[in-house]
Amino acid sequence: MSASLAARSWQPSSMFGGRWQRRTLLFAFAAYCVWSIGDLAIDHARVMRGFGRAADMLARMWPPDFSRWELLGRGMLESVQMAIASSVIGAVFCVPIALCAARNLAPAPVYVAARALIVVGRTFHEVIVAILFVKLFGFGAVAGMLTLAFSSAVFLAKMIAEDIENVRPGPVEAMRATGARFGQVVVFGIVPQVVVRALGVFIYRIDANLRHSTVIGIVGAGGIGQTLAASFTRYDYDFSAAILLCIAALVALGEWFSDHVRRRLR
Amino acid sequence: MEGGEAPLPGGAGEKRERLRVESLTKVYPTGKRALDGVDFTIREPGVVAVIGSSGAGKSTFIRCVNRLVEPTAGRILLDGVDLVGLDRAGLRAARRRIGMIFQEFNLVERLTVMENVLAGRLGHVGLVDTLRRRFAPADVDAAFDLLERVGLEGFHDRxxxxxxxxxxxxxxxxxxLIQRPDLLLVDEPTASLDPRTARQIMRLVRELAVERATPAIVNLHDVALAREFADRVVGFSAGRIVFDDAPVALDDSTLDRIYGGENWHAPPEDDPPSTSSGARPTTLDDAGA
Incomplete structure (x- = not known):
């Protein structure tokens, strides 16, 4: 309060602890950078040749060849169908998983089992799951759809479970106090609190599935990705270019749709 | 339903015990003994105010009665039925007869006023009807009546x-109230409201409890409200009942017993806990809106 104490200083507490800790960390990071760049053993000649090939490839890509538009269209349609069907299937299956994976609803063993399923499901990237499902169910859209449905269910369940864990407990307590059953507590006390965000996440997932559906085809799980992979192996770069342009357009469209709908939900 | 379901045994003789709590004890997993052998009986309708400092066990007590908090020991007899021994279905049936009102209101914010009121009837509808928001016409009618009674006529679709x-x-x-309860549990109904609204709400709670001849247990942190609106005041201290009498019997020495020593005639400015807790939740409420 008094003027004689004007020289008191204050600093925000650092994220990395004390000064020496900070210096050690910085030094370690610098040392790592030096070692790692030295260890890369970049072969300049190879990189340069790569640039040359890229120029050649780009040249052969132009102009894009849309003459096989039927094949292209069929692939795109298959991808879109895969994305939509898998999103819907995923949305259905995510509900029970999400309820089981919410700490405030499920008993401990159920919770642990559901969380384990989610962790396992998210450990493996879509492409790895797709490889597995192609082995199980053969080449084609079925494997792709199952892949995306599985990863959508797990993804949506994780997001929704987290929302359920963050609901205001008061209304839930109020519903329990009226003598409502568990299902009714969920329908009246929890669903209204999470539904808007859940819809937003679902629409984001449709968008994500559109993108994923173009990729997993490369490992033989159907859709436009399979067509794209085939065109690359046959060096039909002009057809590849046409496919890439279409994928870009589709993804952009999906993103616009997703953005548009989610903005209106709020 | 309104307390007149069964004729009073013995007529004018001994009054029917509506609620009887016997040596109710709650020890939380943390080891805190929130309730320590509480004995408590309600024989007549009216407002029972429960007062006591924070942590004295008021909220635990009220939540043990409908087992939102599971008691550690003791019995809770509602019209002779021990709620502590009930299985899940039995507990749900008992909870249908116990209405509860909360400090933070605990409404489902994205639902309409009508849906929130009808939520009180959830114990009487199935899951499919819950999903389709189908309630008995009599319940919808009762909801309109109640909204009118509490002064929210025309608000049903808000x-x-x-x-x-x-x-x-x-x-x-x-x-x-749409539960047509045999008992009302009211937990700090006014703590999130400004003083004027708090009095209006307490008056409404009291009028409705009297109109419907329903006993109400009301946790209050405001002694003045307890004095004005209660028929009986119960004081909690450290998980025990240390006072149980008519509001007129509340004097400084009993307040000392309930809250610990304090100058009860100090001007309100010198009493930050109660004034600040009266004002704070109003801003919380604004932020939440």
Whole structure:
């Protein structure tokens, strides 16, 4: 309060602890950078040749060849169908998983089992799951759809479970106090609190599935990705270019749709 | 339903015990003994105010009665039925007869006023009807009546998050009363409201409890409200009942016993805990809206 104490200083507490800790960390990071760049053993000649090939490839890509538009269209349609069907299937299956994976609803063993399923499901990237499902169910859209449905269910369940864990407990307590059953507590006390965000996440997932559906085809799980992979192996770069342009357009469209709908939900 | 379900045994003789709590004890997993052998009986309708400092066990007590908090030991007899021994179905049936009103109102914000009121009837509808928001016409009718009674006529299609604090609590009251309860549990109904609204809400709770001849246990942190609106005051201290009498018997020495020593005639400015807790939740409420 008094003027004689004007020289008191204050600093925000650092994220990395004390000064020496900070210096050690910085030094370690610098040392790592030096070692790692030295260890890369970049072969300049190879990189340069790569640039040359890229120029050649780009040249052969132009102009894009849309003459096989039927094949292209069929692939795109298959991808879109895969994305939509898998999103819907995923949305259905995510509900029970999400309820089981919410700490405030499920008993401990159920919770642990559901969380384990989610962790396992998210450990493996879509492409790895797709490889597995192609082995199980053969080449084609079925494997792709199952892949995306599985990863959508797990993804949506994780997001929704987290929302359920963050609901205001008061209304839930109020519903329990009226003598409502568990299902009714969920329908009246929890669903209204999470539904808007859940819809937003679902629409984001449709968008994500559109993108994923173009990729997993490369490992033989159907859709436009399979067509794209085939065109690359046959060096039909002009057809590849046409496919890439279409994928870009589709993804952009999906993103616009997703953005548009989610903005209106709020 | 309104307390007249069974004729009073013995007529004018011994009054029927509506609620009897026997040596109720709650020890939380943390080891805190929130309730320590509470004995408590309600024989007649009316407002029983429960007062005591924070942590004295008021909230635990009220939540043990409908087992939102599971008691550690003791018995809770509602019209002779021990709630502690009930299985899940039995407990749900018992909870249908106990209306509860909360400090934070606990409305479902994205639902309409009507849905929030009808939520009080969830114990009487199936899951499919819950999903389709189908309630018995008599219940819908009762909901309209209650909204009118609590002063929210015409508000039925408003969303709960569009209401002010006092209006929300009125919806909370309607939700509890549409259960046609045999007992009302009211937990700090006014702590989130400004003083004027708090009095209006307490008056409404009292009128409705009297109208419907329903006993109400009301946790209050405001002694003045307890004095004005209660027929009986119960004082909690450290998980035990240390006072149980008519409000007129509340004097400084009993307040000392309940809250610990304090100058009870100090001007309100010198009493920050109660004034600040009266004002704070109102801003919380505004932020939440």
């Amino acid at each position: 969303r709960a998050d569009a209401l002010s604090g006092g209006q929300r609590q009125r919806v909370g009251i309607a939700r509890a």
